[in-house]
Amino acid sequence: MQYLELIKNLSFVQWTFYFLSILSLFGALGTILSKNPIHSVVYLILTFFTLSAIYLLLNAQFLAAVNIIVYAGAIMVLFLFVLMFLNLKKESNELSQNSMLISATIAGGLLGLILIVAIKKAETIRVNYNDFDPKTGMIETLGKVLYTNYMLPFELVSVLFLVAMSGAVLLAKREKGDSHF
């Protein structure tokens, strides 16, 4: 009965949050449980979408938009793109071996244990509602922080991107003597 009262008293934002959480968990479970890799990718896109919606609930609009553009819009398209070229009809039978199954279970269990301990240990910082700036997640604030406090790391990251880009160009470049398709 106590739980029923709790559910009744949920605010609209809380309802939205729980709905989105359930949807994102559904997407995440679908990603790992579906046999068809294309279905996995579609579920993963759903998960990214709901995560973006949760960012929006936190008033972090820029993060939400970038999450959709970069992950759902670019990376997942490339994933799907590659998966469509491959013929993945044959099931991998790695998990039917006993040793593989046991080691996978142990590794997964340990990882879960570490995560639970980390969450238990973590201190949740209570936000003071009175002096909290609701514009913290907005793009103006983010830009100011990036270009004042974190100027050097930000610029270094751009150099890193440039290096990665040149590397990709170099890898994709046709070598001398290669056939012209």
Next chain:
Amino acid sequence: MDTVLIVKAIIVVAIFAISMLMALYETYAERVIAAFIQDRVGPDRAGPFGLLQPLADGGKLFFKEDFIPTKADKWLFILGPAIAMSTALLSSAVIPFGDTIIVAGQKIDVQGMDVNIGILWIFGIVSLGVYGILIGGWASNNKYSLYGAIRAASQTISYELAMGISLLAIILMTGSLSVKSIVLGQHGIDWNIFYQPLGFLLFLTCSLAECNRTPFDLPESENELVAGYHTEYGSMKMGLYLFSEYVNMFISSAVLASLYLGGFNYPGMDFVYSKLVGSFGEVTGHNIATALGTITLFLKIFFFIFLFMWIRWTLPRFRYDQLMNLAWKWMMPVAIVNLIITAAAELSGKPLLYNWIGLAIFAAIYFGLFPIFKKKTVSAN
């Protein structure tokens, strides 16, 4: 508060209805314009001037057999057109279709939502639009559909880059990501196209490519791929694919008009506004002025839709390697050059003058110096 919510809801529903109606009559306009360009009569049977033709087409599509191939992936087959249609409609949320209207003493934006990530929203939704085609094409379990889907995906990804970089120049000029503030920054005839002629051309080309319109309609090129990604589709599912293309065209025209042609701004709007407020009073005058702005925006949208159709019935389709070369080797570098010129011009304090000077210098280098340099390297080999 309640009246504001109700008015906002009416605006949102109206934007949705107008997008659908525009898409409906774009199909008619496409056929009439095609007929005009090819010196034919075009649709003229259903109703006066064939005006009921779109309804007849829609009715036909609804009553056809809804067919799903046996080997197709059923759920994804259904999901494909649904995603295509919903992503096409979503991006209209951030486009300001007019300034504010005053209802019950409160100013309400004629816009779905005015968020400070407006452009990023459009950009994100556009990048999602490819999933409809990609998923539908794969789920059909037909090699031509798959080719169409893969072509669509690679084309969209390639042209998004140049599109994003030419957008960056606009953001640099305005200093805001909100579409509303970008439009408000182009008051009167201070339109962005005068500052960004090159950026406008790049953005126009990219939006043609993102809409899969000719000359970039390789995903559905009928001489190579039967009908491309929608080969296996029939009935209203195919209708949704075709329809989403027209909705996309409407939205891209609206975005182009808002970003480069000043949206609801028109020359002499201050004079008209003061006259209207003078003769009709503060509230009615303001609302009539907003309505005039909306009409201006729609005239610009009609112009762009006509331009899209004109291009479709004039230009032949690209070859695939030409398409990719255009995106990566030509448009991306030019967009970056445009961004650098814009940044320098903004720093100089006289953006209009220095933008044109920068573009002139770039043109001089590209067309004057570059050919000489190129010839030398060729002869050296």
